[in-house]
């Protein structure tokens with residue numbers, strides 16, 4: 611199975627936006643693909659069940675039909691740091707629980723399928739008093755793609771995020787530049803600054819997408835994306 615973990619330089623930098631475009635890109639290659647949002651904070655009740663927008667977006671983007679709770683095992687109503695939301699609702703996010711959910715979702719895909727997991731927040735997300743979501747990513751030996759939300763400050767966030775991945779032995783297979791701030795100055799120079807400093811390839815660039823535009827958002831994809839995703 612092809613398994614990828616999508617992290618970002620921060621919360622709200624476009625992990626869901628990019629994950630959804632990547633899932634669509636993989637579907638264009640006639641592959642089965644499923645999104646996984648293990649931990650979601652910020653949810654509403656629909657038909658008596660708590661649901662989260664990111665998880666719904668991932669579910670709708672893929673082409674494998676599974677019940678909601680399979681793709682989003684940990685869900686909290688408040689849009690706050692998940693380990694705090696868990697404490698407040700007297701629940702506990704555990705590495706064991708994440709492993710069990712991951713094992714369960716993997717039974718829904720065959721070995722040629724793609725499982726795209728979206729993190730929550732940035733790379734260093736506490737999940738309880740001891741563990742971080744990256745401990746789980748490392749334990750599962752997942753390849754990571756870093757979404758860089760292009761805004762002032764993203765160079766520091768991207769470089770520190772990658773430095774930490776390297777220090778714990780997590781494999782980052784590439785990064786994606788996401789134009790989230792149309793007013794940002796020197797956008798291309800910022801991309802070039804990261805190309806020069808990050809050792810992994812730039813896989814794609816997402817333009818700023820204006821909701822009022824009739825066109826669907828599109829990734830500008832580099833050939834290396836299909837290579838790292840094993841898509842022929």
Ligand SMILES: Nc1ncnc2c1ncn2[C@@H]1O[C@H](COP(=O)(O)OP(=O)(O)OP(=O)(O)O)[C@@H](O)[C@H]1O
Pocket residue numbers: 618620621622623624625626627628664729730731732788789790816817818819820
């Ligand atoms: N390229 C883009 N153009 C325009 N808007 C974008 C773009 N990328 C993301 N956005 C918008 O920015 C907001 C944050 O994006 P998104 O929800 O994907 O971030 P996230 O990193 O997944 O956040 P979270 O940490 O909550 O999971 C959303 O409203 C999304 O539609």
Ligand SMILES: C[C@H](N)[C@H](N)CCCCCC(=O)O
Pocket residue numbers: 621622650651652688689690691692730731732734735
């Ligand atoms: C609520 C938000 N949209 C995300 N789901 C969770 C972000 C957690 C950030 C934790 C932190 O780094 O401070």
Ligand SMILES: [Mg+2]
Pocket residue numbers: 625626627664728
């Ligand atoms: Mg998201």
